[in-house]
Amino acid sequence: MPLSTAHRVYCSGRCSRRAYFEANRERVRAAKRRGNHQRRAMLAQGKRYTVTDRDLSRLWSRYENGCAYCGERSSPLHQEHVVPISRGGADGIGNLAPACLNCNLVKGDRTVMEWRLGKKSPRYRTWPDRQVGSRLPASTPHTSEVGLAAR
Numbered sequence: 001m002p003l004s005t006a007h008r009v010y011c012s013g014r015c016s017r018r019a020y021f022e023a024n025r026e027r028v029r030a031a032k033r034r035g036n037h038q039r040r041a042m043l044a045q046g047k048r049y050t051v052t053d054r055d056l057s058r059l060w061s062r063y064e065n066g067c068a069y070c071g072e073r074s075s076p077l078h079q080e081h082v083v084p085i086s087r088g089g090a091d092g093i094g095n096l097a098p099a100c101l102n103c104n105l106v107k108g109d110r111t112v113m114e115w116r117l118g119k120k121s122p123r124y125r126t127w128p129d130r131q132v133g134s135r136l137p138a139s140t141p142h143t144s145e146v147g148l149a150a151r
Contacts, residue, residue, distance in 0.1 A: 055093045068097040069107075075100045084109040 010016040021028050056079070066073040068080070080099035083089030086109050099107070107115045 051091075051093050051096065056096075059093060059096060060098050063098050066098070067100040067103055069099055069103040069112075072100040072102075075102075078104045080104045080107070082112055084111070087111065 008016075008019070010019060060077065064073075065077070067075075067077065077098040078101060080097050080103070081089050081091070082095050082097050085091060089095045110118070
């Protein structure tokens with residue numbers, strides 16, 4: 001394989017990022033310094049983060065135009081602050097999530113964990129057949145391909 005098309009394969013994204021940082025240490029540090037300087041300058045001037053319509057449309061499409069908490073798609077979505085501003089959360093895109101009216105109003109000024117732990121029936125979007133520590137059923141293609149049988 002020619003060197004121009006060779007790619008390195010890492011065990012995880014974490015290893016890949018670490019290798020990139022090691023290879024480009026000064027470049028990464030300079031970018032971090034610029035970002036910190038810009039953030040501090042904005043805060044010193046009393047400016048808040050600006051969220052564009054493009055940012056919001058990307059965020060909404062990441063959640064497939066549904067509520068981040070219950071997956072509801074029929075009701076209009078609200079910009080919900082994951083960490084409430086009253087609790088020190090930022091007004092930036094990293095702290096926003098689409099939420100239906102019900103989830104947004106019920107959550108109020110609590111964090112997501114406080115809200116979920118206080119709720120009687122949490123509506124997580126999980127696979128009902130997969131639990132932590134469970135095995136795959138014998139009928140799955142994963143077990144038949146490698147010749148494993150469920151015990």
